[in-house]
Amino acid sequence: MQNLPLYKQLADHYLNAIRCGTLKLGDRMPSVRKLMHVHGVSLSTALQLCRQLETEGWLEARPRSGYFVRQPRRVRLIPAQEPTIGKIIDPAQFVGIHEKVSEIIAQGQRQVKCNLARATGGPALYPHQQLRSLTVSTLRRYPELLTKTITPGGNRELKAALAKRALDSGISTSADQVIITNGCIEALNLALRAVAQAGDVIAVESPTFYGLLQVLESLGMKALEIPTSPSTGISVEALELAMRTYDNIKAVVVVPHLQNPLGSMMPDQHKQKLVALCEKQGIPLIEDDSYSALADGDKIPTALKQWDHSGNVIYCASVHKILAPGMRVGWILAGRWQERVNMLKYAHTRYNEELSQIVTATFLLSSAYDRHLRKLRSSLAVQREKMAEAIATYFPEGTRVTMPAGGVSLWVEMPAGTSSRAVFDAALEESILVSPGLMYSNSNRFDHFLRINCGMPYTQDLDDAMRLLGRIIQHQASSKQHIAA
């Protein structure tokens, strides 16, 4: 932060004094003259310092008395706006998202000081030591593992372990049904290719993970965005309306738990209705369940797949977010498309490397996995709290933020009109990476949102970055108002 202009450095200095209680609520801020004297700065710098803290809500100016410490505004920790249901659904469109976001993704691949764009936890949250020693012992157990032909059809131990763990989500399946993939993204590709073709319409949540929109685009499919609530997930009513309006929907893709980016959780009743609706309409339902193990509490939420009695639900998941972001172990339960997905996986990428499969299997079957999950969930809960607090403290008035019941992200609605693209650019200048809302939809409905990662421990550096980000948003929000005015 040494590159900050002098007035901002001084503003930070006094902000620290306020936050640690050296300057209390109602205290008078040193006068401008005193500030000039003490810090050897110009009048303009001293004034900028005070105005900065005023803008951020830490000081209030009283006529002829100077600046006083005030109770800062706090951002309302309430969900981002509920979508309007019942209005006409946007027409399905060929996804043009890649062009829209490829530059953002490319820029995001730079090394930055603070990466808030991830959808995983930081490395410290995952059992790297245990996975490392399992890797070494697996190689000892199977000395030729790297050089012998990979066991066809996926590693048996892993398939059995995943089938066993799926019980926790209410899914009753067998090892034979499990198809191992390169992460959840390959699972989604296979699922979509199994049930639909180029030109077909796929119903998705809105906002939805840009990765899904990219997959649709790469497959030449059209996305139909269905309003989705930050608290209860996709609107089953809106989906039903869409199915009445469009007769060419070939699949529905849903993240029922800790939806990305909203963090919403579908109530069980909604899940049942959704499964029944899709079955009745004969439209395959693709469930992306990558996050459910990160939900607060000890009970893993029940998968849509539990209510599936006809094989109409294709279940996709991975260990990427919950066990090891460096490992590409995903899987799929393909219901009545089992044979076709098996064929596609074989033609697509053959089988996954066996080393990480066996390591994952061994860990999943151990009690260390349960301990890991408990620790992971409680660390994430603390970190989410801290990040929400930072947003409440530093982000400008008019910001809204959803507190999801688990997971690694917060979905932040900035004051109306604030451009997430402009915030992205300005933050990147300061070596802070955020995930702008415009990536999560083909509409411009989420252009003033950000997805903020909370997978990292809340350190002083992170606090500095959040404060700086708050200022950037403040700046963008007020310049927007300026233009509007």
Added chain:
Amino acid sequence: MQNLPLYKQLADHYLNAIRCGTLKLGDRMPSVRKLMHVHGVSLSTALQLCRQLETEGWLEARPRSGYFVRQPRRVRLIPAQEPTIGKIIDPAQFVGIHEKVSEIIAQGQRQVKCNLARATGGPALYPHQQLRSLTVSTLRRYPELLTKTITPGGNRELKAALAKRALDSGISTSADQVIITNGCIEALNLALRAVAQAGDVIAVESPTFYGLLQVLESLGMKALEIPTSPSTGISVEALELAMRTYDNIKAVVVVPHLQNPLGSMMPDQHKQKLVALCEKQGIPLIEDDSYSALADGDKIPTALKQWDHSGNVIYCASVHKILAPGMRVGWILAGRWQERVNMLKYAHTRYNEELSQIVTATFLLSSAYDRHLRKLRSSLAVQREKMAEAIATYFPEGTRVTMPAGGVSLWVEMPAGTSSRAVFDAALEESILVSPGLMYSNSNRFDHFLRINCGMPYTQDLDDAMRLLGRIIQHQASSKQHIAA
């Protein structure tokens, strides 16, 4: 082999005596009466024994004198037949290969005593100890490798190492141009998806690797099979003719070196003509160069890509066959489709796991890699020789076999009319897995061929299996003649 009928066990006993010189050329075989007495077997068993060895060509019956050891027939070690060029090319067809071979692939996933269906060497041919210790040291060097987010865009060290090694194939490229994939099969998928769509016609070699036909089928593309010579590879003349006949060919896929299954090597002049033809016609040329490092001699053959001046050649390869069948490290140089392939790879499977990328990079950059290749090539040369010898010795008259200048497979033409499917079934009964010719084409042109792996050291067990396989083919070939007569 304890399960063999008694007469076959005894036939093996006498065959050994013949092969080690105890019974010499022209020697009289013990009489049937003596065989009955010595082995305590029935007349019928003794007769069956002699007839078996007669059928296999080791004995000849002389009227009223009994059986005598004869010079066995030897299979001609000449290439399988050259294709007929100039005739009308088969119409392009939607590949129906998966249905045709899925059952064969599924059956081939059983544990067998002798697997001759692989297209890789046995594990002993690859540096498993070195790769293992590199894995362990890599984890020591990057303790959080399994749990931190994967470096975007593929591991830099590996991309640099591959660019450097590509120089040996005459390719001048940079690390930036290298896109890492899950094996060569993902590279082929991405290349095809970059340049063509469902319904498009793709020109392929005939015979060609069934994996490629499956990829085309899974993408809804049509295969146009171009006659391909067992010695010089795809016929550029036939391809030119096809391009005149069909105006909708969207890509050409070629394995210029050690073609799978033929083992053919394109002469440099053909390669240049092919590159120029495709460029002139504006048809993308996809090169699968998975095997070239297995070619005899110290010079790696020059890739098609070397003659590519317009970015019209997409180069695909992997370390699967040459370094580690258990690792899924492939790569692609996508020419003028670089950006599109990058996007497709990201949407397809994100990035490969980093552990095997770093291990591969480290090994490729060491001199151990050159030593490994030299050893691998010379082991394969010995093993190919032994297998060809076994085929010459045990397979029935009328068999032809190509001796490729490198690689892990022999392409065997059985006597006309012999069904490779029947041989596959009968061999599997004996726990021997072969790769039937019918998998390598949509036509029935190769139904009497087998691809035989020669990646394993030639042991007594393997010799037993080859002898048994020879008998099976003999049986199928003569039963076919029987039906024909």
